[in-house]
Amino acid sequence: MDKIPLDRQTADRLLAGTLDPDDAPPGWARVASLLQAAAGPVDPVGFPHDESTVAAMVTELTERSPASGGVGSRPGSRRSRWWRAKLVAVAVGCTLVATTGLAFAGALPAPAQDAVSTVLAKIGISVPRHNAPAGPEVPGPSLNGLCQASDSGQGGTHGNRDDAVPFQNLQGGAGDLCSTATPGNAGGNGNAPGQGKHGPAVPTPNVGGSGTGNDTSGDASSNGSGNAPSHPRSSADD
Amino acid sequence: MALGEPFETVLAAARTGAQWAVAEMYRDLHPSVLRYLQAQEPAEAEDLAAEAWIDVAKGLARFEGDETHFRRWVFTIAHRRLVDWRRRTIRRRTSPAPPDALAEHSPSGDTEAEAMANISTQAALARIAALPADQAQVVLLRVLGGFSASEVGAIMGRRPGSVRVLQHRALQRLARDLSSELVTRQARGAM
Numbered sequence: 294m295d296k297i298p299l300d301r302q303t304a305d306r307l308l309a310g311t312l313d314p315d316d317a318p319p320g321w322a323r324v325a326s327l328l329q330a331a332a333g334p335v336d337p338v339g340f341p342h343d344e345s346t347v348a349a350m351v352t353e354l355t356e357r358s359p360a361s362g363g364v365g366s367r368p369g370s371r372r373s374r375w376w377r378a379k380l381v382a383v384a385v386g387c388t389l390v391a392t393t394g395l396a397f398a399g400a401l402p403a404p405a406q407d408a409v410s411t412v413l414a415k416i417g418i419s420v421p422r423h424n425a426p427a428g429p430e431v432p433g434p435s436l437n438g439l440c441q442a443s444d445s446g447q448g449g450t451h452g453n454r455d456d457a458v459p460f461q462n463l464q465g466g467a468g469d470l471c472s473t474a475t476p477g478n479a480g481g482n483g484n485a486p487g488q489g490k491h492g493p494a495v496p497t498p499n500v501g502g503s504g505t506g507n508d509t510s511g512d513a514s515s516n517g518s519g520n521a522p523s524h525p526r527s528s529a530d531d
Numbered sequence: 532m533a534l535g536e537p538f539e540t541v542l543a544a545a546r547t548g549a550q551w552a553v554a555e556m557y558r559d560l561h562p563s564v565l566r567y568l569q570a571q572e573p574a575e576a577e578d579l580a581a582e583a584w585i586d587v588a589k590g591l592a593r594f595e596g597d598e599t600h601f602r603r604w605v606f607t608i609a610h611r612r613l614v615d616w617r618r619r620t621i622r623r624r625t626s627p628a629p630p631d632a633l634a635e636h637s638p639s640g641d642t643e644a645e646a647m648a649n650i651s652t653q654a655a656l657a658r659i660a661a662l663p664a665d666q667a668q669v670v671l672l673r674v675l676g677g678f679s680a681s682e683v684g685a686i687m688g689r690r691p692g693s694v695r696v697l698q699h700r701a702l703q704r705l706a707r708d709l710s711s712e713l714v715t716r717q718a719r720g721a722m
Contacts, residue, residue, distance in 0.1 A: 297706050301695070304702055305680075308673040323709040324702060330655035332674045343561070346581045347554050350588035355548035357592055 297321065396420045538598040546591055557584060560602065564609045567675045570656040571613060571667060579616055583609040606676050607686045610668070617664075658705070666701035669694055 297320035306312035307325055310332045314322040395401045396409040403423035410420040536544075536555070544552035564583065568576035586608045594604060659670050665687075672683045680698065684691045 296703050299699065299702060299706075304695075304699060307702060308670065308698060309677070310674065320706055320710065324706050327650060327655045327658060327705060327709065328670075328674050330650045330652055331659055331671075333652040333655075343557070346561075346584050347550065347557050349581070350553045350557070350584055351548050351550050353585060353588035354546065354553065354591060357589070 393418075393420075399423070538601070542591075542594075542601070553588070556587075556601075560605050563675050564605060566656065567606070567671050568609060568613055570660040570671050570675075571664070572616065575616060579612045580609065583612045586612070602676070603678065603682050603686060606672065606678070610672075610686050658708075659701075662701050662704060666697050666704070669697045670701045670705075673698065 298318070299321065303312065303318060303321070307317075307321065307328055310329050312321075312325050314325040314329070317325040392401070392405075392409060393413070396406060396413065397420055399406060399421050401409060401423070406421075406423035410422045413420045536552075541552045541555055545556055561580065561584070565576055565580045568579050572579065583605070587605055590608075594601065596604065656671075659674070660667050662670065668687060669683055672678050672686060673680070676682075676686075678686065680694045681691045683689075684694045687694070689697075
């Protein structure tokens with residue numbers, strides 16, 4: 294069967310139910326009647342879920358209303374929760390970084406410093422404890438040299454020697470480090486206890502260490518580890 | 532919409548969970564929504580409509596717009612529920628126009644006017660529902676929802692031009708079927 298001509302305006306009127314069948318173009322009267330019948334009055338009989346659906350909607354809306362503090366209490370609440378979570382995460386991250394940085398600098402209070410040191414040690418990060426001397430580790434021969442410089446009395450109060458951190462640390466909380474050093478052995482063959490040629494270094498402060506490594510013990514650098522870092526002459530001897 | 536109160540008042544009250552406002556919205560739109568769903572999935576229409584209204588309640592706080600937008604929004608949700616259900620059940624049409632029902636409500640008179648005067652709303656909806664699914668949806672949304680082609684396109688996720696093509700095919704098909712049916716009946720009557 295051939296198509297019956299239908300312009301756009303007639304189609305819109307048909308679908309809107311505003312085209313009376315008597316006024317319809319040839320071939321469209323039955324369609325006009327059909328569409329008007331489809332849009333006819335609603336049969337009032339039977340909406341069995343009316344009350345239950347409305348009650349469910351009210352429950353849903355009440356739980357989400359601002360008064361109930363529900364999750365949907367306001368538009369964009371989901372986005373707000375997301376931002377809160379992000380802020381908390383950033384705050385925690387910043388705190389961790391700051392704490393770790395302060396721990397590396399040894400600037401935390403003693404208990405916190407010890408705690409952070411213990412925790413970070415478990416994941417392979419070395420952080421000084423609160424009573425550990427600050428500054429890089431210094432091999433034994435340099436320690437001996439530092440002790441000798443300290444004992445020699447050079448610098449003194451007016452030379453700011455007593456204010457120098459390395460000298461302060463010699464008498465620090467860990468006890469007198471010079472008392473554990475053995476100048477004889479160090480100066481002789483460099484085998485001070487725990488300071489063998491390839492042995493572990495004794496942590497010694499070296500904050501101002503920019504010197505030349507010419508220890509007063511002489512042999513320490515030649516027969517000891519052979520690569521002793523300089524002691525802080527710049528601050529001790531000035 | 533035939534709401535007694537201004538739409539904004541009803542909407543604001545409904546957002547707080549006021550039962551009278553929710554009921555008013557529901558009573559106003561539910562018959563059209565249910566009829567739209569019943570024409571396509573008679574057995575599931577009520578459940579689908581209930582799911583759609585719960586979705587409306589969930590999203591009401593985020594809804595922005597006037598009464599026209601609200602009407603379109605509700606139909607969009609109902610349409611999506613229908614599409615989702617069909618996808619889940621992997622079937623396009625569980626209850627197309629019941630042949631018995633169509634025969635029962637089909638015109639029986641000798642003249643065209645007499646025949647069409649007796650057609651019921653249910654039979655008319657069944658006839659439309661017998662169209663291919665997308666064509667039926669377009670016609671039902673336009674007839675029951677009173678939406679324009681653009682609005683139907685927004686609801687169905689199609690372009691207005693595509694909607695117009697679908698509605699044109701649907702109307703041509705209805706005209707052809709009704710005409711051939713009339714010719715058949717007239718031939719039988721002459722025998």
